[in-house]
Amino acid sequence: MKTSLCDLLSIKYPIISGGMIWCSGWELASAVSNEGGLGLIGAGSMSPDILREHIKKTKIATQSSNEKNVFGVNLPLMNKDIENNIQVVIEEKVPVVFTSAGNPSIYTPKLKDAGIKVVHVISNEKFAIKAQEACVDAIVAEGFEAGGHNGKEETTTLVLVKQIVDKVDIPVIAAGGIASGEQIAATFCLGAKGVQIGTLFAISKESSAHINFKKAVLASKEGYTKLFFRKLSPTRLLNVVAKDISQTFFSQVEEAENRGATKEELLNLIGVGRSKKGIFEGDLQNGELEIGQAASMLNEIQSVKQIFVELKAGFDRAIQKIS
Amino acid sequence: MKTSLCDLLSIKYPIISGGMIWCSGWELASAVSNEGGLGLIGAGSMSPDILREHIKKTKIATQSSNEKNVFGVNLPLMNKDIENNIQVVIEEKVPVVFTSAGNPSIYTPKLKDAGIKVVHVISNEKFAIKAQEACVDAIVAEGFEAGGHNGKEETTTLVLVKQIVDKVDIPVIAAGGIASGEQIAATFCLGAKGVQIGTLFAISKESSAHINFKKAVLASKEGYTKLFFRKLSPTRLLNVVAKDISQTFFSQVEEAENRGATKEELLNLIGVGRSKKGIFEGDLQNGELEIGQAASMLNEIQSVKQIFVELKAGFDRAIQKIS
Numbered sequence: 001m002k003t004s005l006c007d008l009l010s011i012k013y014p015i016i017s018g019g020m021i022w023c024s025g026w027e028l029a030s031a032v033s034n035e036g037g038l039g040l041i042g043a044g045s046m047s048p049d050i051l052r053e054h055i056k057k058t059k060i061a062t063q064s065s066n067e068k069n070v071f072g073v074n075l076p077l078m079n080k081d082i083e084n085n086i087q088v089v090i091e092e093k094v095p096v097v098f099t100s101a102g103n104p105s106i107y108t109p110k111l112k113d114a115g116i117k118v119v120h121v122i123s124n125e126k127f128a129i130k131a132q133e134a135c136v137d138a139i140v141a142e143g144f145e146a147g148g149h150n151g152k153e154e155t156t157t158l159v160l161v162k163q164i165v166d167k168v169d170i171p172v173i174a175a176g177g178i179a180s181g182e183q184i185a186a187t188f189c190l191g192a193k194g195v196q197i198g199t200l201f202a203i204s205k206e207s208s209a210h211i212n213f214k215k216a217v218l219a220s221k222e223g224y225t226k227l228f229f230r231k232l233s234p235t236r237l238l239n240v241v242a243k244d245i246s247q248t249f250f251s252q253v254e255e256a257e258n259r260g261a262t263k264e265e266l267l268n269l270i271g272v273g274r275s276k277k278g279i280f281e282g283d284l285q286n287g288e289l290e291i292g293q294a295a296s297m298l299n300e301i302q303s304v305k306q307i308f309v310e311l312k313a314g315f316d317r318a319i320q321k322i323s
Numbered sequence: 324m325k326t327s328l329c330d331l332l333s334i335k336y337p338i339i340s341g342g343m344i345w346c347s348g349w350e351l352a353s354a355v356s357n358e359g360g361l362g363l364i365g366a367g368s369m370s371p372d373i374l375r376e377h378i379k380k381t382k383i384a385t386q387s388s389n390e391k392n393v394f395g396v397n398l399p400l401m402n403k404d405i406e407n408n409i410q411v412v413i414e415e416k417v418p419v420v421f422t423s424a425g426n427p428s429i430y431t432p433k434l435k436d437a438g439i440k441v442v443h444v445i446s447n448e449k450f451a452i453k454a455q456e457a458c459v460d461a462i463v464a465e466g467f468e469a470g471g472h473n474g475k476e477e478t479t480t481l482v483l484v485k486q487i488v489d490k491v492d493i494p495v496i497a498a499g500g501i502a503s504g505e506q507i508a509a510t511f512c513l514g515a516k517g518v519q520i521g522t523l524f525a526i527s528k529e530s531s532a533h534i535n536f537k538k539a540v541l542a543s544k545e546g547y548t549k550l551f552f553r554k555l556s557p558t559r560l561l562n563v564v565a566k567d568i569s570q571t572f573f574s575q576v577e578e579a580e581n582r583g584a585t586k587e588e589l590l591n592l593i594g595v596g597r598s599k600k601g602i603f604e605g606d607l608q609n610g611e612l613e614i615g616q617a618a619s620m621l622n623e624i625q626s627v628k629q630i631f632v633e634l635k636a637g638f639d640r641a642i643q644k645i646s
Binding site: 124125126143144145152153154155156157158159162163176177178180182183185186187188189190191222223226227231257258259260261293294296297318319321322323 | 447448449466467468475476477478479480481482485486499500501503505506508509510511512513514545546549550554580581582583584616617619620641642644645646
């Protein structure tokens with residue numbers, strides 16, 4: 001499975017766990033890095049102090065491994081704490097930073113001057129080219145299948161990765177809908193040099209998400225995730241279908257979208273703290289449940305170790321089949 | 324590129340041109356079959372007499388080839404002429420029939436009794452299993468990327484094909500978003516045994532679509548196709564962005580969807596004959612332009628021969644890269 005991305009980031013396998021809000025704390029990040037992938041801490045919901053704590057814990061949790069374990073931090077650039085969080089990752093000498101949801105030209109030079117590898121997440125050609133111009137080391141091309149915030153063009157991973165690989169010279173990491181080794185091999189056929197996996201790791205044992213959330217993901221079927229909020233920022237949410245739960249946040253959003261609710265109405269409906277409530281506190285009725293389309297592929301809560309075993313086996317099967 | 328599907332359908336390459344309304348007449352079907360793929364006549368808009376004429380012309384156009392060229396007909400099962408069209412394909416001894424948009428258990432036995440291979444198009448697991456139970460020979464798993472009518476679950480090709488391959492024993496043909504050899508290789512990693520390609524062939528020289536339509540597809544960029552009519556039957560349409568064309572059908576639909584238009588309003592807006600007007604007559608303002616997300620990948624109008632050369636080259640590149 002070795003690609004040029006492995007050399008670039010000093011990792012064994014080009015498998016990255018997404019920096020997911022309320023899921024990707026130090027436990028998940030260090031488990032993925034200890035398996036030879038790149039674990040990301042998701043700073044989306046973290047204050048600078050909390051982020052520093054997770055970085056320190058990840059360092060400790062990965063230091064006992066034989067190899068020098070690299071890990072990373074995902075920094076959404078629109079975050080109000082972004083200035084301070086940038087300072088934290090520089091002070092803590094974090095090896096890799098993934099930036100998303102913002103302009104990569106602002107912080108990339110500062111991060112690179114500090115010796116940090118920078119990877120930027122994009123969902124269209126225009127931003128891929130801008131990221132390359134901003135001298136990032138690699139980009140994540142994230143398709144329509146991905147959970148949570150999503151591109152306006154709704155380009156799927158199969159189309160997006162092919163298009164982006166043809167347009168840039170830096171390594172492209174595929175993301176969106178990937179939860180098996182066969183799919184990793186598929187994105188490599190398109191020219192990807194690595195994958196960023198969200199959903200599968202979001203319900204791993206080491207994810208800090210609430211067990212109710214993990215079980216709701218496991219119970220989901222085809223069509224249970226839907227892209228909403230096209231008038232604001234497109235976001236993929238999980239539907240919960242259970243006898244004892246009605247009038248969920250999902251169903252309220254669906255009803256609002258169906259009647260053509262305005263931006264203002266939608267913002268009012270969202271309110272604040274919904275994703276913490278849903279993903280971290282396990283409130284399946286009132287919480288915002290962000291997950292990718294691969295949710296319907298998953299059947300059990302696995303450890304990161306088990307996940308790596310299966311991803312590698314599926315990848316090998318696919319390569320044998322096609323060779 | 325040889326797979327079990329080639330043996331099943333007696334074709335050289337497991338590449339099928341979709342039976343697209345107003346595009347897939349005898350010219351396109353015979354050109355694809357003459358290259359060693361499986362060309363489909365799209366009967367969606369054809370009366371039994373017109374269908375018979377296209378079948379006869381396809382037979383003539385493919386008979387000069389050294390090999391016995393197999394071709395097929397796509398029959399949307401909801402079509403008002405379906406009973407008569409079924410009779411036509413049986414009388415004309417068409418080798419392969421693709422059925423879509425309807426229940427495969429009704430006509431499959433009759434077609435199979437007549438010695439016809441039957442392939443059914445699905446977009447979710449439930450219908451894949453039903454199609455297998457109806458004893459079809461293979462299924463097409465068509466993802467969210469596809470043009471025109473589309474599944475309600477919005478599952479993308481990358482996720483759908485993997486899921487369906489794991490659930491059925493018959494060959495799975497991948498469709499939706501595929502317009503390059505690298506993407507064919509990618510779907511083979513997922514376990515597909517062939518591909519059905521629409522968009523790329525829709526703008527080929529041999530497609531019967533209007534030149535205005537083909538040029539509009541070429542001019543399109545990322546995000547120019549959108550899935551509409553979720554309240555009726557989800558359909559992917561092409562946006563036309565040109566100085567001299569305003570108030571297009573696309574923009575009217577978009578406005579209606581944004582304000583939460585009802586089913587009735589949407590049906591009124593659609594009216595009748597819109598797809599003929601757009602695709603066949605080239606009316607980019609008032610016509611309904613159905614095309615897949617791969618539209619933004621395309622840069623020129625090619626002959627079917629050129630298309631096959633490039634698909635094979637791209638496939639070989641991908642296999643070499645990954646092996």
